[in-house]
Amino acid sequence: MPLAALIFDVDGTLADTERDGHRPAFNQAFADAGLDWHWDVALYGALLSVTGGKERMQHYVEHYRHEPVDTALIARLHARKTQCYTELLARQAIPLRPGVRRLLVEARSAGITLAIATTTTPANVTALLEATLGADAPGWFAVIGAGDVVPHKKPAGDIYQYVLQALGLRAEVCFAFEDSRNGLRSARAAGVQTVVTVNDYTRSEDFSGATLVLSDLGEPGAPAQVYTGPVAGPVVVDLALLCRLKDA
Ligand code: XBP
Ligand code: MG
Numbered sequence: 118m119p120l121a122a123l124i125f126d127v128d129g130t131l132a133d134t135e136r137d138g139h140r141p142a143f144n145q146a147f148a149d150a151g152l153d154w155h156w157d158v159a160l161y162g163a164l165l166s167v168t169g170g171k172e173r174m175q176h177y178v179e180h181y182r183h184e185p186v187d188t189a190l191i192a193r194l195h196a197r198k199t200q201c202y203t204e205l206l207a208r209q210a211i212p213l214r215p216g217v218r219r220l221l222v223e224a225r226s227a228g229i230t231l232a233i234a235t236t237t238t239p240a241n242v243t244a245l246l247e248a249t250l251g252a253d254a255p256g257w258f259a260v261i262g263a264g265d266v267v268p269h270k271k272p273a274g275d276i277y278q279y280v281l282q283a284l285g286l287r288a289e290v291c292f293a294f295e296d297s298r299n300g301l302r303s304a305r306a307a308g309v310q311t312v313v314t315v316n317d318y319t320r321s322e323d324f325s326g327a328t329l330v331l332s333d334l335g336e337p338g339a340p341a342q343v344y345t346g347p348v349a350g351p352v353v354v355d356l357a358l359l360c361r362l363k364d365a
Contacts, residue, residue: 118209118363120356121290122230123220124280124309128237129296129316132211132245135165136318139237141169143200149201154182162318168236168299168314169270171195195238203244208249214314215353216334217340218250225257230327231282232260234276234293234303239263260284274298274306280309291361294334298322310362314352315344328355328362 128134147154154177156164158254167176175186224231242263248252255261255280260283264352267275281288287347288308295311296300297319305326313327314334324330328346335341335353343350347365352358 119280120292120363121227121286122232122284122292123224124234124277124291124293124304125217126295126297126300127233127235127242127245127263129319130214130294130300131217131251133215133243133316134211134215134241136190138202138205138211139170139198140338141339142198142205143203145173146198149197150190150194154192165297165318166299168272169236170198170263180324181323199238199240206241206248211245213249213317214316214333215339219336220354220356221250221257221335227356229356230284230286230353231258232262232280234262234280235264236270236276237263239266272302272306274303276305277304277309281309287304292328292363295327298324301327311335311352312359314341327350 125131128139130147136158140156143156164173164177166172171191174191178184178186179330192337221231228289239261243255243299260280262283267279269275277293281291291309293304293309293311294317295304301311301324302315310328313324315330315332324345329348330344330346331354332342334345335351337353340351340353343352348358348360
């Protein structure tokens with residue numbers, strides 16, 4: 118089966134944005150609104166089971182504060198949080214994870230289509246790509262599927278189905294890159310083979326259904342550790358490896 122496109126998740130996959138990006142941005146928005154809500158590293162890890170910032174705040178209000186949800190307040194907090202997050206990225210870029218830039222550059226020069234399938238808000242995707250890869254980087258991606266563009270966020274398959282349809286490609290010719298079980302479930306629900314690069318928040322999750330589970334994408338000189346999959350580690354995830362996995 119030929120390989121036509123690579124579809125990347127954003128948070129946790131392109132960069133470790135959750136703990137030191139989204140989390141402090143939520144806390145800043147809470148403080149600015151005069152709320153005594155505070156999400157520490159451990160609590161945020163538990164809250165990550167709910168995808169989407171607005172949905173995460175609603176879940177927190179219902180299950181941790183036991184208060185009625187004020188959707189207008191959630192919307193205001195989320196708008197402020199997006200502002201805090203994009204400003205934070207412009208101030209101090211959160212670096213791309215190992216191998217991400219290398220694989221994007223290789224795919225681009227080989228004519229492989231790039232796309233994004235994420236739960237996060239479109240402005241956050243643009244801010245991360247520009248801060249890490251340069252002002253033209255959003256244009257590297259044929260489709261950026263993000264946020265509320267679909268009715269159901271990950272783990273539903275909607276965002277991957279949206280991206281596949283916009284690309285005009287079948288799932289079989291694509292690879293997805295994810296860091297979480299929710300992301301993996303979303304890609305698999307749309308039939309897309311998935312490479313998972315774990316991080317501190319996700320490494321103990323169940324990744325059954327993934328083609329390959331690794332520490333990261335690896336760099337020459339610093340290859341990735343393979344946790345599960347049909348290759349013996351250490352490896353560098355490149356187009357040659359992905360094509361072998363498609364044929365397997
Ligand atoms: C990441 C998320 C997002 C971010 C916050 O999912 O769940 O909700 O934590 O972003 P993915 P917003 O890795 O699939 O992108 O506040 O903009 O929703
Ligand atoms: Mg993710």
